Amino acid sequence: xxxxxxxxxxxxxxxxxxxxxxxxxxxxxxxxxxxxxxxxxxxxxxxxxxxxxxxxxxxxxxxxxxxxxxxxxxxxxxxxxxxxxxxxxxxxxxxxxxxxxxxxxxxxxxxxxxxxxxxxx
Amino acid sequence: xxxxxxxxxxxxxxxxxxxxxxxxxxxxxxxxxxxxxxxxxxxxxxxxxxxxxxxxxxxxxxxxxxxxxxxxxxxxxxxxxxxxxxxxxxxxxxxxxxxxxxxxxxxxxxx
Numbered sequence: 452x453x454x455x456x457x458x459x460x461x462x463x464x465x466x467x468x469x470x471x472x473x474x475x476x477x478x479x480x481x482x483x484x485x486x487x488x489x490x491x492x493x494x495x496x497x498x499x500x501x502x503x504x505x506x507x508x509x510x511x512x513x514x515x516x517x518x519x520x521x522x523x524x525x526x527x528x529x530x531x532x533x534x535x536x537x538x539x540x541x542x543x544x545x546x547x548x549x550x551x552x553x554x555x556x557x558x559x560x561x562x563x564x565x566x567x568x569x570x571x572x
Numbered sequence: 573x574x575x576x577x578x579x580x581x582x583x584x585x586x587x588x589x590x591x592x593x594x595x596x597x598x599x600x601x602x603x604x605x606x607x608x609x610x611x612x613x614x615x616x617x618x619x620x621x622x623x624x625x626x627x628x629x630x631x632x633x634x635x636x637x638x639x640x641x642x643x644x645x646x647x648x649x650x651x652x653x654x655x656x657x658x659x660x661x662x663x664x665x666x667x668x669x670x671x672x673x674x675x676x677x678x679x680x681x682x683x
């Protein structure tokens with residue numbers, strides 16, 4: 452059974468860097484069949500794709516966040532990580548990691564439970 | 573960016589009703605017979621979960637009362653007979669081009 456679990460600080464100060472980790476169990480993050488991604492959802496709004504990564508390290512980012520975001524993988528720990536710099540209150544959201552399947556068309560087939568990150572002083 | 577617009581934003585329905593949600597993309601998201609449209613269900617306090625990908629392919633384990641259709645810019649999600657566990661918010665999402673974008677959601681409530 453595939454499980455994804457996000458972890459990290461729930462409170463980040465404005466202008467600082469948000470750092471989250473997603474631990475994957477039940478599948479290898481090095482699987483050539485899948486990519487992995489981060490999605491966020493501000494309170495009361497729809498989800499927003501942040502970016503995706505392949506186990507090799509190849510990444511794709513949402514252009515609206517590209518200058519501030521970095522996604523990486525640690526295959527030895529079976530984890531992926533998200534860093535978002537210079538955060539403001541608009542970055543307050545539930546952050547999800549998810550597995551990205553590419554059969555037919557790209558789609559997020561498994562999601563973590565999410566972690567709420569609040570940006571506030 | 574491709575804008576995804578869902579209608580209605582919310583609806584009230586009864587158990588057993590047939591429900592259809594529409595999703596319109598600001599440009600075509602179909603190419604070479606592939607339709608880059610996915611549907612997710614989200615219950616309060618939970619992560620979204622995939623229902624349908626490529627516009628009409630049900631994820632394994634999803635009840636057959638769910639179906640998806642459409643092409644080009646216009647897509648639908650239909651629940652043939654609404655069940656109590658189906659009351660939730662539904663999102664469409666395009667994966668045709670970056671940035672992948674989601675609709676604003678359709679909240680299905682109990683009448």
